[in-house]
Amino acid sequence: MATPLTPSARPFSGRLSWAGYLLGFALGGFFDGILLHQILQWHHLLLGVDNPAVQDIRVQILADGLFHLLMYVIAGVGLWKLWQARADYATKGADRLLWANALTGFGAWHIIDAILSHWILGIHRIRMDVENMLFWDLLWFIVFGVAFVVAGWLIRTRGNGGGGMRTGASALLLAIAVSVAGPIAALPPANVSTVLVFTKPGTAPAEMFRAIDAAGGGLIWVAASGDVWAIDVKDAASTRVFYRHGAWFVSNSAWAIGCLPWTAVGVTRT
Numbered sequence: 001m002a003t004p005l006t007p008s009a010r011p012f013s014g015r016l017s018w019a020g021y022l023l024g025f026a027l028g029g030f031f032d033g034i035l036l037h038q039i040l041q042w043h044h045l046l047l048g049v050d051n052p053a054v055q056d057i058r059v060q061i062l063a064d065g066l067f068h069l070l071m072y073v074i075a076g077v078g079l080w081k082l083w084q085a086r087a088d089y090a091t092k093g094a095d096r097l098l099w100a101n102a103l104t105g106f107g108a109w110h111i112i113d114a115i116l117s118h119w120i121l122g123i124h125r126i127r128m129d130v131e132n133m134l135f136w137d138l139l140w141f142i143v144f145g146v147a148f149v150v151a152g153w154l155i156r157t158r159g160n161g162g163g164g165m166r167t168g169a170s171a172l173l174l175a176i177a178v179s180v181a182g183p184i185a186a187l188p189p190a191n192v193s194t195v196l197v198f199t200k201p202g203t204a205p206a207e208m209f210r211a212i213d214a215a216g217g218g219l220i221w222v223a224a225s226g227d228v229w230a231i232d233v234k235d236a237a238s239t240r241v242f243y244r245h246g247a248w249f250v251s252n253s254a255w256a257i258g259c260l261p262w263t264a265v266g267v268t269r270t
Contacts, residue, residue, distance in 0.1 A: 015085035017096045022078030023174050024105025024152075028144075029071035030181035031106070032113065035226055036126065045117075045125040068185045075178045082171055082221075089167040098170050100156035107148030114141040194220060194238055195250055197229040203246030211245035214238075 036042045044060040045067050053059065088094050117123050118137045126136040199208065205226060212219055212231055215238040220230040233239055239250045 005050060006048075013085055013088055015081045016088045016094060016097060019078050019081035019085055019171075020101025020174075021105040021108075022074055022081060023178055024102035024107075024110045024202065026071045026075035026105075026178055027102070027181060028106040028109025028113075029067070029074070030178075030185045031144075032109070033068055033071070033182065033185045035200050042127045042129070046123050046248055048124040071185070072182055075182060077157055077177065079175060082175060086171075091167075091173065094167040095170040096155055098167065098174065100152045102174060103148045103155065104151070104152035107145045107150075107152065110145035111138060111149065131163055193232050193234065194230055195233055197231060197239075197242045197247045198249040199227050199229065199246045200248045201227070203227075207245045208242075211242045211247070212243075214241045 031172055037044060045063040046054050046060055049055070114137055118125050125133040126140045127133060130136065197208070197211075205222075208229055209219075215231070216235070217231045217233040217238070220232055222229045231242075242250050
């Protein structure tokens with residue numbers, strides 16, 4: 001008869017447990033951002049906030065970027081815990097514990113998001129473009145929240161599982177999943193033609209204006225420090241010209257557009 005991995009009987013350090021929870025939670029956040037924000041485009045994090053200033057697409061992208069930044073931090077801590085727990089990999093049942101907690105963490109993200117973001121704060125719903133928003137909230141809550149938590153509980157309490165190579169492979173698979181999901185979550189949002197140009201120290205504004213003209217773009221705003229420029233471009237290939245005029249990094253990802261310039265103090269708009 002299988003022996004459940006109950007907290008009292010579990011021969012593992014808390015690091016392995018937390019690694020599973022944190023990596024699953026981060027994957028839940030990345031899954032939400034990639035599928036709902038980018039692919040389906042059903043909502044942004046603050047789309048339900050009834051405030052004209054918040055409805056500005058740049059503020060929406062800022063919120064999405066900060067959300068993903070939080071997921072990166074959680075994923076990073078989870079990966080560190082996974083590395084610290086490598087001595088537990090040889091213990092029988094370690095792979096089952098890791099997967100059980102990862103599924104629980106994944107489901108927990110969707111449960112917390114539904115209760116807090118959808119129903120208490122109301123900052124967004126799963127689908128904002130339908131009459132029956134509650135149906136989609138409940139569908140997501142059950143399919144990706146409750147079902148995953150139940151699956152994690154079932155794996156945790158049934159079967160002996162393995163250790164050693166099996167746990168190492170499970171840990172590697174989880175690490176790869178998080179490492180792939182993170183960059184995908186930072187891909188450019190659809191229909192955003194704005195790029196951020198980060199200039200090298202000492203780059204003259206006149207040099208940047210020459211680059212903007214050469215790229216056929218238009219200046220949207222520039223940070224008061226003069227080292228971050230938001231530029232509207234019609235062709236992504238044209239952004240290469242900025243590197244010839246003093247840029248060290250050019251990006252139009254949600255993370256860059258959302259987080260870096262808007263958190264800087266002082267912005268000059270045009």
